[in-house]
Amino acid sequence: MTVEGTAARSTPRRSSGGTGKRASAAKKASTTKSASAAKKKKTAAAPTEPQLVQLLTPEGERVEHPDYAIDPSPEELRGLYRDMVLTRRFDGEATALQRQGELGLWASLLGQEAAQIGSARALRDDDYVFPTYREHGVAWCRGVDPTNLLGMFRGVNNGGWDPNSNNFHLYTIVIGSQTLHATGYAMGVAKDGGDSAVVAYFGDGASSQGDVAEAFTFSAVYNAPVVFFCQNNQWAISEPAERQSRVPLYQRAAGYGFPGVRVDGNDVLACLAVTKAAVEHARSGQGPMLVEAFTYRMGAHTTADDPTRYRRAEERESWEAKDPIQRLRLLLEREKLVDQEFLDGVEEEADALAKRAREAVRAMPNPDSMAMFEHVYADGHSLVDEERSQYAEYLASFATEPESGAAAQGGK
Amino acid sequence: MAGTRMPIAKAINEALRGAMEDDAKVLVMGEDVGKLGGVFRVTDGLQKDFGEDRVIDTPLAESGIVGTAIGLALSGYRPVVEIQFDGFVFPAYDQIVTQLAKMHARALGKVRVPVVIRIPYAGGIGAVEHHSESPETLFAHVAGLKCVSPSNAADAYWMMRQSIECDDPVIFFEPKRRYWDKAEVDTESTPGPLHGARIARQGSDLTLAAYGPMVKTCLEAANAAEEEGSSVEVVDMRSMSPIDFDTLQRSVERTGRLVVVHEAPVFLGTGSEVAARITERCFYHLEAPVLRVGGFHAPYPPARLEDEYLPGLDRVLDAVDRALAY
Numbered sequence: 001m002t003v004e005g006t007a008a009r010s011t012p013r014r015s016s017g018g019t020g021k022r023a024s025a026a027k028k029a030s031t032t033k034s035a036s037a038a039k040k041k042k043t044a045a046a047p048t049e050p051q052l053v054q055l056l057t058p059e060g061e062r063v064e065h066p067d068y069a070i071d072p073s074p075e076e077l078r079g080l081y082r083d084m085v086l087t088r089r090f091d092g093e094a095t096a097l098q099r100q101g102e103l104g105l106w107a108s109l110l111g112q113e114a115a116q117i118g119s120a121r122a123l124r125d126d127d128y129v130f131p132t133y134r135e136h137g138v139a140w141c142r143g144v145d146p147t148n149l150l151g152m153f154r155g156v157n158n159g160g161w162d163p164n165s166n167n168f169h170l171y172t173i174v175i176g177s178q179t180l181h182a183t184g185y186a187m188g189v190a191k192d193g194g195d196s197a198v199v200a201y202f203g204d205g206a207s208s209q210g211d212v213a214e215a216f217t218f219s220a221v222y223n224a225p226v227v228f229f230c231q232n233n234q235w236a237i238s239e240p241a242e243r244q245s246r247v248p249l250y251q252r253a254a255g256y257g258f259p260g261v262r263v264d265g266n267d268v269l270a271c272l273a274v275t276k277a278a279v280e281h282a283r284s285g286q287g288p289m290l291v292e293a294f295t296y297r298m299g300a301h302t303t304a305d306d307p308t309r310y311r312r313a314e315e316r317e318s319w320e321a322k323d324p325i326q327r328l329r330l331l332l333e334r335e336k337l338v339d340q341e342f343l344d345g346v347e348e349e350a351d352a353l354a355k356r357a358r359e360a361v362r363a364m365p366n367p368d369s370m371a372m373f374e375h376v377y378a379d380g381h382s383l384v385d386e387e388r389s390q391y392a393e394y395l396a397s398f399a400t401e402p403e404s405g406a407a408a409q410g411g412k
Numbered sequence: 413m414a415g416t417r418m419p420i421a422k423a424i425n426e427a428l429r430g431a432m433e434d435d436a437k438v439l440v441m442g443e444d445v446g447k448l449g450g451v452f453r454v455t456d457g458l459q460k461d462f463g464e465d466r467v468i469d470t471p472l473a474e475s476g477i478v479g480t481a482i483g484l485a486l487s488g489y490r491p492v493v494e495i496q497f498d499g500f501v502f503p504a505y506d507q508i509v510t511q512l513a514k515m516h517a518r519a520l521g522k523v524r525v526p527v528v529i530r531i532p533y534a535g536g537i538g539a540v541e542h543h544s545e546s547p548e549t550l551f552a553h554v555a556g557l558k559c560v561s562p563s564n565a566a567d568a569y570w571m572m573r574q575s576i577e578c579d580d581p582v583i584f585f586e587p588k589r590r591y592w593d594k595a596e597v598d599t600e601s602t603p604g605p606l607h608g609a610r611i612a613r614q615g616s617d618l619t620l621a622a623y624g625p626m627v628k629t630c631l632e633a634a635n636a637a638e639e640e641g642s643s644v645e646v647v648d649m650r651s652m653s654p655i656d657f658d659t660l661q662r663s664v665e666r667t668g669r670l671v672v673v674h675e676a677p678v679f680l681g682t683g684s685e686v687a688a689r690i691t692e693r694c695f696y697h698l699e700a701p702v703l704r705v706g707g708f709h710a711p712y713p714p715a716r717l718e719d720e721y722l723p724g725l726d727r728v729l730d731a732v733d734r735a736l737a738y
Contacts, residue, residue: 128487158514162522169486170518174510180476181511184483191465191489211507214476221471375521376555378579382607382654384555 051248052262052294055269058322060330062269070273074337080121080268081332082346084113084325087137089350090146093357094136094153098303102361103153107134111266111298114324115231117141118271119199119293122279125167126196128189130182133171134231135201142168146353147360156364176202176209179228183215186224186282197282198226199275205236207252208244216256216288225282228253228290229275231265233297238310250292258288265295266324296322369395415598421454421591423565424530426599427572428455428492432462438576439484441468442477442494442530451496452532452591474504478529482512485525490576498533499542505550512581513556524579528572533561534625534675535722536589538715545712546676551583552653559652560606561585563627565595567610567650570603578606585652587625609656611663615645618669618735621660621686623649626673626723633728642736652682660686661693668699669735673723678706700738703731 053065072080091109098106109116116137123129123141131138139149143166151157152171159170172178182200189196206212207230219226232249234241245252253260259281263274271293278289296319300307307316332338373388418426431438440455440462446469449456459467470477474495481491495501501508508529515525535544552559558580562568568586575582604610612627613634620630627648634644647663649655664670670690672683683704690702705723713721 130483157520158518160518160520163486163519164522170515172511174506177479177507177511180479180507181483181486183476184480184485185487186483187480188484188487188489192487210503211475211479214471214473214479217471217473218476218480375517375519377558378516378521378524378526381558381580382656384654 051250052264053270053274054264054267055273056267056327056331058266058327060327060334062331065270065273068270068273068277070269070276072269072272074335077328077332077337078342080117080272081325081328081338082349083117083121083137083141084268084328085346086350086353087113087117087140088325089354090140090357091136093354094150095299095303097150097358097361098153102358103150103303104155105153105302105304107153107302108297108299109134109136111296111319111324112231112233112293113137114268114328115229115265115271115293115295118268119201119229119275119291122272122275123199124196124279126194127279128167128169128182128185128196128198129201130169130178130185130198131171131201132175132178132203132206133173134203135171138201139166139168142166144168147357150357150361151364154361154364156367176206176211176215178202179206179212179215180218182226182228183219183222183224183288186219186226186288187222189225190222195283196225197279198224199229199279200226201229201231203230203236204232204234204241204244204249205239206230207249216252216258216290219288220256220258223285223287225285226288227275227278227282228288229278230290230292231295232292233265233295235297235301235307235311237301237305238307240311248292250290253288253290256288258290260290260292262292262294265293266319266322266327268324268328295324415596417594417596418565419592419594420562420565420568420587421452423569423595423597424454424572424586425456425458426597427569427576428458429461430599431490431492431573431576432458432466435490435576437489439466439468439489439491440494441470441481441491443470443472443496445469445494450494452588454530454532454586454591455494474500474502475507478504478507478512478527481527481529482507482515482525485527486523490526490528492528492530492576495529495531497539497543498531498545498547501529501531501547504529508551508557508581508583509554513554515556516580517556525581526576526579527581528575528578528584529581530584530586532588532591533585534587534589535712535718536625538718540715541712544715544718546585546674546707548583548585548652548674549676549681552682557581557583557653558607559583559585560650561587561624561652562650563587563590563612563622563624563648564593566597567648569597569599570601571606571650574603574606585624590625590628593628607651607654607656609650609659610648611645611659612648613644613646615643615667617643617667618671618732619645619647619660619663619667620671620673620728620732621647621649621663621683622673623652623682624674626675629723629725629728630673633725633732636725636729637732642732644732649682649686655682655686655689657686657689657693660690664690664694665697668697669738670694670698670702671705671728671731671735672702673705673728673731675707675722677709678704679709681706700735703735705731 120141250260687702
């Protein structure tokens with residue numbers, strides 16, 4: 001028998017037939033798997049599914065969960081309702097503003113109000129949030145002026161708000177990058193000996209990114225006080241969640257050695273309770289936790305997207321029955337915690353907010369031509385200085401032309 | 413400590429030590445930087461003296477290292493990150509280019525991300541693939557980053573101190589084959605600006621411009637040229653972003669000829685930018701076109717061929733001769 005070096009091997013180690021068989025078998029298995037996963041998913045969102053933490057049913061009934069008790073005051077419940085209504089109204093207005101040509105793009109959060117409001121209302125002021133670009137409800141709860149969110153979608157800046165005034169970082173567009181920033185920030189908090197928590201928002205699509213996997217690793221290894229809040233809205237543009245994972249996303253946490261939990265993302269009370277627990281877990285030195293908010297993106301990915309190309313209307317309709325605002329309103333009405341005056345008041349506030357957003361967008365000035373040279377560096381850079389002054393000179397060369405042109409015309 | 417002779421690796425070590433002593437927010441992080449002291453021993457002894465909380469052995473994930481360094485910087489720290497070898501920086505390239513470089517501008521100046529990324533780079537050590545590359549252009553091309561490379565121990569010390577003090581992200585390219593070259597380091601002196609070029613050798617017939625490992629090669633070439641009767645000036649550029657074109661311009665206005673040398677491929681390299689700018693600035697002073705000497709448009713070759721790929725004395729002198737022949 002001769003020992004054959006791999007490099008010298010003339011025939012492939014794997015026969016193409018065998019590979020083909022294995023591939024097709026795997027394919028078959030995964031098809032069956034995804035079919036059953038799809039079936040499972042349907043029931044997963046149902047109230048009877050044990051793995052889904054739910055405290056408020058789509059019918060507006062309060063239910064108990066052994067691990068996540070919550071007893072919000074009527075005031076808090078009304079507050080959550082108001083947050084969600086205002087956020088939805090603002091979001092709808094932004095979509096309309098895009099249709100009117102006032103915004104270049106908008107990423108709607110429609111349907112995800114409970115996940116965002118519930119999780120964000122679980123936080124303290126000193127906690128820090130790292131959002132994606134769809135966290136308009138979280139921004140609202142953090143006290144970021146909603147009109148600030150519109151600048152980047154209008155194209156007058158790339159964010160531009162001060163992340164440190166509300167402990168709400170800038171929207172991050174590259175998918176998943178911010179989970180590492182959140183982890184690093186949390187490592188810093190731990191080094192400082194503080195008890196703040198850091199929350200990284202991301203989505204089902206981002207869960208496939210290496211940065212998210214690395215954020216899980218780093219946070220686990222360093223026991224960083226970070227909460228990974230994944231809004232699984234079922235769709236990454238046109239790709240269903242099944243294209244991102246063979247296991248429910250919350251189960252990924254187990255492989256990294258920290259807890260993961262799936263919560264009804266359309267249930268604001270469950271999102272509040274579970275995030276409170278996760279944040280407490282982080283604060284008390286127990287390290288990271290993954291919360292998967294099982295929700296649904298009711299609208300398009302962004303205003304540039306057309307979901308009719310990849311999903312059926314029936315799917316959306318089935319999720320309409322689980323609307324996050326409707327179920328809280330049913331509870332509030334049944335328990336007589338609101339009267340018509342309150343509901344009308346919230347609607348009025350929502351209209352006023354929409355009007356303010358409209359007016360703010362229309363009044364938003366274009367940035368100055370030279371603004372692109374500002375803030376490229378904190379400590380300056382000679383090339384930027386050179387190009388800035390050259391471009392200013394170039395612009396100035398036009399400024400004199402209309403004058404001389406006008407003078408020439410006047411002469412005629 | 414004033415006026416001690418030490419190699420480049422030790423000078424960087426001393427700079428890190430000094431920065432950590434002066435500022436409790438300075439952290440060192442990377443793969444094997446702790447007990448081992450880094451694969452080149454640049455961080456030797458730092459974990460022992462500053463603890464695991466400040467000299468952090470990280471998981472083996474470069475994007476994670478840079479991404480968490482960004483988060484640490486946002487929370488007020490000044491992380492100095494080690495990427496073990498040049499060819500291993502690319503998993504972190506996304507974080508460096510899309511996040512680190514742009515965050516200050518994106519926030520309209522309201523946040524700062526003072527992260528230093530140390531990269532032992534360039535060839536000449538007979539290493540396997542991915543351990544000998546010169547990727548500096550890929551970083552210098554990105555607005556928001558600053559890129560520097562010291563050529564000697566004194567610069568290594570001061571440029572590291574200045575990079576850590578800088579409020580911008582700095583990619584710090586360390587000439588790994590020169591790590592053990594010794595020079596006098598005066599830690600009490602006042603350094604020049606981080607991005608200023610330095611006349612390493614005066615001459616009147618031609619200017620050789622280089623940075624990092626190629627400065628030594630150019631100095632040797634200048635000495636050889638001297639024996640042949642040519643007076644060659646050597647400019648140590650020190651910084652690839654920004655580039656100190658003023659110093660280069662003044663030199664070329666005197667000599668009338670410029671050859672730029674780097675290990676990185678010539679095509680679209682730092683030398684190309686220098687050639688274009690100096691041609692614009694010194695058109696009427698030039699006696700010859702600006703020539704470039706560098707790596708080829710080929711993957712870095714196996715170690716047994718690297719002497720062919722790397723600009724050595726002969727290839728530099730060949731370019732000097734060609735420029736002088738105009």
